[in-house]
Amino acid sequence: MTQYEVTETSDVKGENCPMPVVKTKQTIDQLAEDDVLEVLATDSGSVSDIAGWADTTEGVELVDQEGDGDVYKHYVRKTE
Template sequence: MTQEFTAAETLDVRGENCPMPVVKTKQAIDDLESGDVLEVLATDPGSESDLGGWADSTDGVALLEQGQTEMDGVTVYTHYVRNE
């Protein structure tokens, strides 16, 4: 990842599969103030395209960045979503 974001909240959906990362991200982002950033941690590789597509098709939401890291031998996909 290239930028640092100050997340208002972190949503941990590791171990959840499609469509739950998107469903829970939508629920969490609806509870945030305008301009707040939500950090989403997922293990579902499809979360990259799923959250990207959801953000592109949803007014008032911006996908700021996505990346992946290894944690204890598991790939974790990190997404930063801003409520606009």
């Protein structure tokens, strides 16, 4: 398990595709290198959507994802 400290949290609960990814990108663009963004979402599709976005986007790394009841937590590190 990678250790990371959350720099900022983005609450996109209640938003459906594609908004969790859109808002994740908007927020991560404002962060500094090595910052970690926690994204809180209720859309189950956000798990694959954010993973796919991170896989195809330079400068970001999906550190972790977890489900906690109805809320999905995504942790994205800005790598450059």
